[in-house]
Amino acid sequence: MSPQELAKQIFKEKFNRTSTLNVYAPGRVNIIGEHTDYNDGFVMPCAINYGTAISGAKRDDSIFKVYASDLKQFDEFSLAEEITVNPKEKWTGYVRGVVKFIQESCPDFKQGADLVISGNVPLSAGLSSSASLEVAIGKFCQQLANLPISNTEIALVGQKAENQFVGCQCGNMDQLISALGQKDHLLMIDCRSLDTIPTPVPHNIAVMIVNSHVKHDLVAGEYNERRQQCEIAAKFFGVKALRDVSIETFKQRENELIALDEKVAKRARHVITENQRVLEAVEALKQGDITRLGKLMGESHDSMRDDFEITVPQIDYLVELAQLVIGNKGGARMTGGGFGGCIVALAPLDKVEAVRQIISENYEKQTGLKEDFYVCTASQGVVVC
Template sequence: MMQDRVVSLFQESFGRVPTAVCRAPGRIEFIGNHTDYNGGEVMGAAIDRGLWVAVAPREDGERRFCSDLAPGRVVLQSGVLEPKEGDESWINYPLGVLAGMPEFGLTAPSGFDFAVASDLPTGAGLSSSAAIELSSGLAFLALTEQSLPREELVKLGRWAENHFVGVPCGILDQGVSGFGAENSLVHIDCATTAFSTVPMPEGAHFWIFNTPGGHALVDGAYASRHRECMAAAGVLGVKLLADTTLEALVAAKAQMEPTVFKRAHHVLSEIERVNGVQAALAEGDLATVGKLLVASHRSSQHDFENSTVQLDDVVDRLVECEGVWGARLTGGGFGGAVMALTDERFDAAAAAEVSAAFAEKWGAPATPLHLQAARGAERIC
């Protein structure tokens, strides 16, 4: 069990038992690629893998961190909140939460021991960043005996990512990790920050195929897409792209650079696809859902250009398989993973065939994971 694993790591590293253990799940972005920071709608699923944080207070003001994904320990004095690099860069996420707590009227804990353990594959685009932000937030609240509404916890995680880590993400990742529910998708109206759950039809399965090399969003690619979307909104005279329509964009095509038009076309057509998926799920129509998932990927591939040839290859293989309703990249893109929506006919043997065929072409497998929709972030003990 992951709880036993993080407690053992804590005891081995710090020689005592933790006073609180919290967990937060990774997430699948089901539909709504890069719509969140454009004020649109998005749907995702919290998954049955994530990050677990164990903590205990210290009286000397030291903040000591360890992880099962990085060597050694990082020791900081209370009040030191400068971003780290290299093997220590993982602590930027809990540090960002600490830096953000006063912004939300909270007192950050001064000294503590902190251990994190993960069963999320690294670089897969399943949002380990949001998972560590939310689990850290819950752990720090436990240390200081404070509380925060779930909506505010989600916003605190996003604040850490935007203002400390430096990724201009929307609310998707933290919102899905925070509001996840078993056998359900999380729907987010990002304009109003309204969260709701949407039941998945019986017999629907999630498969993830993690391509080699992973991805990283703290670089120019994500930020440039953000700038291009804002540029399109400026030409259209709106604050966010969700405040306009696809028809208005097409009418203004001659007024903007071709690349900016393509980015906006993806976002606005993707918002329409989110609405289509929600309607199809209400009818139990997985065939239509699957078609919209594939259309989403093609839009990412050609308009938003945040796919890769490897992600495209996995999608191309999956859509030819029996039992696959649809497939698309999941997460920010620029590498990472493909999500497939399937029925029970697509099983572990079929997934292994896809992975092996991919490996024959690319020299390394696209590692498959069979995942389930799970509960959102919570304190365990």
């Protein structure tokens, strides 16, 4: 059963009435452009056909009563009082944070609701289950009280909730693609201007995602540390963000930065070269040059492994296996924040079974972990359904 159907069904069971408002927001996979978003750079994700559904209905008071069906847990808070963190359950922070910051821009928003959340984005896999939840909650609030906020603003509220309420200093990519995704397209996003360039996925190309089952939790320091290192590098170059540093400028001053802090230099090198790779990937896709795109994905993975140091051996092994089959007909790389999670691979449809097979025959034997394999389609962003 789809999350949308499940949310409606469970709402009826838990609240003994029929939902009147149903929204759905997708998760995402990032094809190229990792850790560039919070550096005001470029990313190229697509929304995927896994996401978060919310079914609900108005109450006649200011209470939000929320049931997370996957976790079988309730949370309840009032929109008439200051919204604070519930220290017992992490998931409630994403809901409460979004509602709190929507109230900040729409102070009259006090409409209570009963709602059920149901999702099928694999948790802790780097496919943005949290952003999908934030955007779904934002859209639900907008529709519930007919609030004058756009999908882009909903995405930025979601990012703010994650930064300031949950405590993960993520960029804006995950929320933006969940809010703005286009069916059958990758979306190049300029994370500074928020301009987007939709780029069609070539019709015979599959988007494969393989979950390594090495769990990651980005709030636990490593992500925030990388962000601080990027800020130190930007300060060194005297710019607002690493987006403003060209590869030529970096090379001219690279040794100076290495002498100051070798790790910071490596982080900067990744971000600056990754931004360039995203721009080149857009051109490659426009020309239907899947070989060039695959090469850029490979370079991106090497950079994440060697310069940004966010891959783990299991992820490197999955990329290696996928690449053996794909050859020069596509590419594979780690996707998401790092330290576990998933790889993404693009290849012709006729390569999918061979990629699935080589991974299922070798990965568990080598690592003791069993992968999950998904073939995804590029999907529409948040919708009322």
